[in-house]
Amino acid sequence: MPYVVDFDTVSTVGLESSPVAAALAGLRANEARYFKNKYDHVFTVEPASDAGPTIDWVHRILAEERGIVISSRPLEATAFQVENIRMAYVFYENGLSINVMYTVDESGKRAVGFKLSDGMEVPAELASFKFARQKSKLAGTIRGSYFVIKNEY
Numbered sequence: 001m002p003y004v005v006d007f008d009t010v011s012t013v014g015l016e017s018s019p020v021a022a023a024l025a026g027l028r029a030n031e032a033r034y035f036k037n038k039y040d041h042v043f044t045v046e047p048a049s050d051a052g053p054t055i056d057w058v059h060r061i062l063a064e065e066r067g068i069v070i071s072s073r074p075l076e077a078t079a080f081q082v083e084n085i086r087m088a089y090v091f092y093e094n095g096l097s098i099n100v101m102y103t104v105d106e107s108g109k110r111a112v113g114f115k116l117s118d119g120m121e122v123p124a125e126l127a128s129f130k131f132a133r134q135k136s137k138l139a140g141t142i143r144g145s146y147f148v149i150k151n152e153y
Contacts (some may be wrong), residue, residue, distance in 0.1 A: 026139035095120035102142035
């Protein structure tokens, strides 16, 4: 069942099995606030069991672009389009959030972003990335990195 992420009252609904559930919920709420403020989009997630095509698309891009296979279990995902940008998010049990920003226009920006919840270690499969720190009232310290997508998906 879809869940509308509330960034005023942060909830761990759907993320309870994560050892960093509160920080992951804050990270998810931070994303919801961003999309509401920038695009007036209501950020809604669904359980991983209902989001197979979205998770498969994200995992295919990771595998084909960089040979990355995420070892943690996906908990939730969402896919939507704002303006001419196709977005997909997957939230993982270990506290990782992966997003794909895929501009529909051929000359547009396309990238995969990684965000680590406060309190989690860098997963081994992402050890080669450099992570920048950012402060968030909702999520504490977020560490993020990204790479540019080169192929068509």
